[in-house]
Amino acid sequence: MGTSVQEIDSAIDKGLEGIVACTTKVSSIIDATLTYRGYTIEDLAAKATFEEVVFLLWNGKLPNKNEAEALRADLVKNMDLKPEVVAVMKSLPAKKAIPMDYLRTVVSSLSMFDPDVSDITEPANRRKAVRLTGVMGALVAGFHRLREGKEILKPDPSKGVAWNFLYLLQGEKPQEDTARAFDVCLILHADHELNCSAFSARVTTSSLSDMHSAITSAIGTLKGPLHGGANEQVMKMLLEIGTLEKAKTFIEDALQNKAKVMGIGHRVYKNGDPRAKVLQKMSSELTAKKGIKHFFEMSVQIDTIMQEKKDLLPNVDFYSATVYYSMGIPIDIFTPIFAVSRVSGWIAHVMEQYSNNRIYRPRGRYAGPRDQKWTDIGQR
Numbered sequence: 570m571g572t573s574v575q576e577i578d579s580a581i582d583k584g585l586e587g588i589v590a591c592t593t594k595v596s597s598i599i600d601a602t603l604t605y606r607g608y609t610i611e612d613l614a615a616k617a618t619f620e621e622v623v624f625l626l627w628n629g630k631l632p633n634k635n636e637a638e639a640l641r642a643d644l645v646k647n648m649d650l651k652p653e654v655v656a657v658m659k660s661l662p663a664k665k666a667i668p669m670d671y672l673r674t675v676v677s678s679l680s681m682f683d684p685d686v687s688d689i690t691e692p693a694n695r696r697k698a699v700r701l702t703g704v705m706g707a708l709v710a711g712f713h714r715l716r717e718g719k720e721i722l723k724p725d726p727s728k729g730v731a732w733n734f735l736y737l738l739q740g741e742k743p744q745e746d747t748a749r750a751f752d753v754c755l756i757l758h759a760d761h762e763l764n765c766s767a768f769s770a771r772v773t774t775s776s777l778s779d780m781h782s783a784i785t786s787a788i789g790t791l792k793g794p795l796h797g798g799a800n801e802q803v804m805k806m807l808l809e810i811g812t813l814e815k816a817k818t819f820i821e822d823a824l825q826n827k828a829k830v831m832g833i834g835h836r837v838y839k840n841g842d843p844r845a846k847v848l849q850k851m852s853s854e855l856t857a858k859k860g861i862k863h864f865f866e867m868s869v870q871i872d873t874i875m876q877e878k879k880d881l882l883p884n885v886d887f888y889s890a891t892v893y894y895s896m897g898i899p900i901d902i903f904t905p906i907f908a909v910s911r912v913s914g915w916i917a918h919v920m921e922q923y924s925n926n927r928i929y930r931p932r933g934r935y936a937g938p939r940d941q942k943w944t945d946i947g948q949r
């Protein structure tokens with residue numbers, strides 16, 4: 570007697586919804602509250618710098634002044650791309666590459682220049698953590714410069730990751746309030762409990778593979794439109810809609826056609842994503858400042874329609890799209906920017922996994938045919 574398809578479907582929770590797959594002290598989602606190491610995201614967004622958050626994620630405590638300054642300086646030092654890395658970057662077809670593919674490939678290649686590549690002891694992991702987190706923003710910015718036929722720039726050692734990222738990308742010193750707004754974006758995206766890409770990173774780590782492999786896996790996972798890729802799709806949708814008057818019909822048509830509206834809905838948050846609330850306010854202010862408030866108004870209308878019609882709320886990707894757009898960031902690097910921040914969370918998970926590891930090896934319930942009889946190739 571075989572197992573019926575219905576029995577199999579009911580036995581397996583597709584997408585592992587609600588399954589607790591690890592114990593973590595890195596971050597928590599409880600109803601609509603997100604914390605990193607017990608600190609609420611609202612508090613961190615209002616008071617912390619990205620560098621303080623990185624320290625917190627990796628060490629479980631807030632840094633003192635010297636610790637925060639040392640980490641900032643170390644991260645920024647790693648934004649100065651080494652000639653061998655630039656050589657790899659220049660060997661790749663930046664002009665036609667999909668940005669996340671380019672990033673994934675370059676990050677993977679970094680292992681070949683890292684003296685600690687195979688050393689998975691804690692001191693070596695901490696050194697790699699700083700190198701990988703520092704370099705990520707420089708890779709994304711450098712990629713954009715190269716595809717535009719421009720020179721790769723050097724970071725300002727006196728500034729932080731957010732300021733330097735905007736500078737390396739745009740070639741102009743950003744205004745302090747813009748740099749701070751971007752810093753807040755980095756904070757909001759830094760970690761998110763056992764999200765799809767952090768899970769990927771932990772699975773790779775669980776085989777006792779190395780940090781570069783884990784981060785490369787995570788970048789590949791983040792790329793998908795159901796995860797980090799959604800922010801780009803949101804901005805493309807807003808541009809396609811074009812005007813506030815057209816938003817309602819566009820969304821109604823999308824729902825009629827059973828299409829998903831990007832940036833809306835969440836597996837865990839059913840009462841709203843706290844990050845979206847912070848970003849909504851930022852989007853309102855930044856779009857007004859840039860004279861593109863209609864994109865914010867369209868977003869609010871879409872948000873309202875989705876609540877009314879589907880009882881679904883915006884996630885982190887919804888309002889971050891207009892925030893990044895207001896900063897003049899090219900749409901196709903919205904998702905790579907997610908990696909610039911999330912690498913810090915992935916690394917916190919990687920280190921936690923190493924510290925209490927058992928290989929991830931779940932089961933797949935077999936639902937295919939049984940008792941097959943072999944037929945020789947000439948008889949098929």
Ligand code: COA
Nearest residue numbers: 794795796799828829830831832833834835836884885886
């Ligand atoms: N637009 C329209 N309908 C949506 C929707 C969206 N963005 N998100 C969920 N739904 C609907 C589904 O169609 C489904 O409806 P049904 O029960 O009538 O079939 C129901 O809500 C449950 O959705 P499901 O896809 O099963 O939820 P999930 O937990 O598997 O997926 C997301 C969660 C985030 C992947 C999903 O909401 C989504 O695809 N959102 C858009 C992509 C996105 O913004 N991703 C970034 C996440 S941070």
